[in-house]
Amino acid sequence: MNPSPTSASQTAAAVRSKARSALSVVEEHLAVIGQSEEEICAFNIVTADKARSRAAQIDAQIAQGHNPGPLAGVPVAIKDNLCTKGIPTTCSSRILEGWEPPYDATAVELLCGAGAVIIGKTNMDEFAMGSSTENSAFRPTRNPQDTSKVPGGSSGGSAAAVAAGFAPIALGTDTGGSIRQPAALCGVVGVKPTYGRVSRYGLIAFASSLDQIGPFANTVADAALVTDVIAQFDSRDSTSISQPVADVLPTLDHGVAGVRIGVIKELGGKGIAPDVAARCDQAIGALESAGAKVGQASVPSAGYGLSAYYLIAPAEASSNLARFDGVRYGLRVDAKSTPEMNIATRSAGFGEEVKRRIMLGTYALSSGYYDAYYAKAQKVRTLIIADFAKAWEDFDLLLSPTSPTTAFSLGERTADPMAMYMSDVCTVPVNLTGQAAMSVPYGCGQDGLPVGVQILAPALGEPLMFRAAAVLEASLG
Amino acid sequence: MSQERITKHECAHVAALARLRLTDDELDRFSTQLGELLDHVAEVESLDIDDLPATQHPFGISNLLRADEPAQTLDRDQVLAQAPHIENGQFRVPPVLGEAS
Numbered sequence: 377m378n379p380s381p382t383s384a385s386q387t388a389a390a391v392r393s394k395a396r397s398a399l400s401v402v403e404e405h406l407a408v409i410g411q412s413e414e415e416i417c418a419f420n421i422v423t424a425d426k427a428r429s430r431a432a433q434i435d436a437q438i439a440q441g442h443n444p445g446p447l448a449g450v451p452v453a454i455k456d457n458l459c460t461k462g463i464p465t466t467c468s469s470r471i472l473e474g475w476e477p478p479y480d481a482t483a484v485e486l487l488c489g490a491g492a493v494i495i496g497k498t499n500m501d502e503f504a505m506g507s508s509t510e511n512s513a514f515r516p517t518r519n520p521q522d523t524s525k526v527p528g529g530s531s532g533g534s535a536a537a538v539a540a541g542f543a544p545i546a547l548g549t550d551t552g553g554s555i556r557q558p559a560a561l562c563g564v565v566g567v568k569p570t571y572g573r574v575s576r577y578g579l580i581a582f583a584s585s586l587d588q589i590g591p592f593a594n595t596v597a598d599a600a601l602v603t604d605v606i607a608q609f610d611s612r613d614s615t616s617i618s619q620p621v622a623d624v625l626p627t628l629d630h631g632v633a634g635v636r637i638g639v640i641k642e643l644g645g646k647g648i649a650p651d652v653a654a655r656c657d658q659a660i661g662a663l664e665s666a667g668a669k670v671g672q673a674s675v676p677s678a679g680y681g682l683s684a685y686y687l688i689a690p691a692e693a694s695s696n697l698a699r700f701d702g703v704r705y706g707l708r709v710d711a712k713s714t715p716e717m718n719i720a721t722r723s724a725g726f727g728e729e730v731k732r733r734i735m736l737g738t739y740a741l742s743s744g745y746y747d748a749y750y751a752k753a754q755k756v757r758t759l760i761i762a763d764f765a766k767a768w769e770d771f772d773l774l775l776s777p778t779s780p781t782t783a784f785s786l787g788e789r790t791a792d793p794m795a796m797y798m799s800d801v802c803t804v805p806v807n808l809t810g811q812a813a814m815s816v817p818y819g820c821g822q823d824g825l826p827v828g829v830q831i832l833a834p835a836l837g838e839p840l841m842f843r844a845a846a847v848l849e850a851s852l853g
Numbered sequence: 854m855s856q857e858r859i860t861k862h863e864c865a866h867v868a869a870l871a872r873l874r875l876t877d878d879e880l881d882r883f884s885t886q887l888g889e890l891l892d893h894v895a896e897v898e899s900l901d902i903d904d905l906p907a908t909q910h911p912f913g914i915s916n917l918l919r920a921d922e923p924a925q926t927l928d929r930d931q932v933l934a935q936a937p938h939i940e941n942g943q944f945r946v947p948p949v950l951g952e953a954s
Contacts, residue, residue: 810911
């Protein structure tokens with residue numbers, strides 16, 4: 377049922393040379409959406425009419441001799457926690473249903489400035505809290521590779537949209553693995569850039585010190601192209617990195633000869649499904665064949681990442697989500713007084729997982745528990761950063777599975793929050809350290825479902841990280 | 854052990870701090886689940902890291918200030934158009950203090 381993957385760069389080249397019209401590209405993708413979106417449920421909204429008029433605009437620009445940019449006419453799907461001017465942005469939450477942002481997120485603005493065409497907003501776990509997209513207030517998304525399975529999360533709609541051929545490119549956000557894990561489970565490429573490389577302006581915050589925007593694509597080259605477009609300094613995000621950084625695309629084919637790659641001991645073995653581990657071993661072999669020097673790396677505290685994450689992220693979320701109080705936007709449930717209105721609105725508007733995390737975060741920050749939980753977790757964060765720094769003395773890149781298992785069934789983990797949280801064990805350490813990481817599809821598990829291999833780079837190490845990803849992709853033939 | 858971490862009564866107190874009203878069912882479920890989660894994350898208690906500094910931001914940046922120059926901001930009417938209730942160019946809310954009139 378899946379159409380052959382389309383390359384964003386080839387599509388853009390064809391549109392620029394007038395071999396194809398941007399409008400025909402949009403129509404082709406809308407047709408694919410029409411065929412299988414009903415089953416997949418990747419989108420909260422498909423912006424068909426806006427996409428058509430935007431494509432016609434791009435065709436007109438080209439007819440007049442202008443170059444719309446490296447993504448000319450490429451349809452993109454945008455996770456529904458990124459603000460899009462005049463297009464509803466819900467975070468898959470009842471509390472924001474119907475809200476239309478008065479501005480575009482910087483990453484969205486940059487994509488559109490490069491000629492991309494927004495085709496829709498994608499489903500997600502409510503406020504990006506989840507690992508299966510089952511926490512959407514609207515409906516779950518299904519994995520295009522097997523619709524009885526989850527697509528992963530929280531950016532499950534974006535991963536599914538790319539895997540199903542609805543769009544060659546999607547944007548997601550990654551706070552604890554929310555780009556990489558769904559990319560692995562759906563068999564596409566997913567990138568979490570270095571914290572601060574992509575502006576968070578216009579991203580509805582979950583955990584501000586961990587959140588980062590990044591691309592999904594069918595190929596490593598397309599993911600590189602989009603990374604170069606969106607990774608720009610932005611004065612509207614005070615954590616945006618201002619130092620100039622090298623583009624990824626120009627060195628993509630430089631290989632890994634002599635590159636030191638460490639396999640993270642603590643993120644392998646126990647808890648990793650044997651078929652996932654076997655694919656990682658094959659990936660290691662492929663990197664060695666390409667001339668990389670592979671060894672075992674140790675990050676002793678990496679295993680504590682999950683615990684630190686599930687204290688820090690809910691704590692930041694409980695603070696960030698205080699803004700949803702029924703006063704300025706979204707849902708309001710009326711009551712006699714403002715405090716009562718706040719309570720009524722939040723109790724009706726937030727779903728169960730969001731309430732659970734607000735509760736956990738509020739508890740971790742509350743008087744008497746702050747030092748034992750939140751302050752301690754921040755020290756664990758320091759420890760993990762120090763352990764990674766030691767690993768970077770011996771290695772240029774690190775490697776691990778992206779997800780401990782392939783895609784699991786809908787409903788399999790919803791009753792047990794801790795089982796669901798364990799999906800993130802390999803991905804959260806990178807959010808705590810701010811480093812870059814990406815997931816590259818590497819064959820399938822015994823169940824025939826995709827396996828992802830995670831490549832980790834030190835901060836601003838994207839060019840080398842992408843070179844290794846390109847080697848892995850090429851080794852699959 | 855989970856029951857010791859967070860009681861139903863504490864759960865209700867935390868909900869009030871977070872401006873959430875939970876049903877009795879939710880309070881039961883959350884106190885059990887939060888207890889299990891806290892049991893798991895309590896593994897960090899065993900780490901001897903009291904001397905380490907806390908990390909708020911991965912790269913340790915501090916305040917960034919822009920030049921104090923007037924610039925374009927969001928259009929007020931556009932922003933207010935998205936609010937649940939407005940009056941005279943402002944957000945309207947129910948009484949904040951005292952009895953509702």
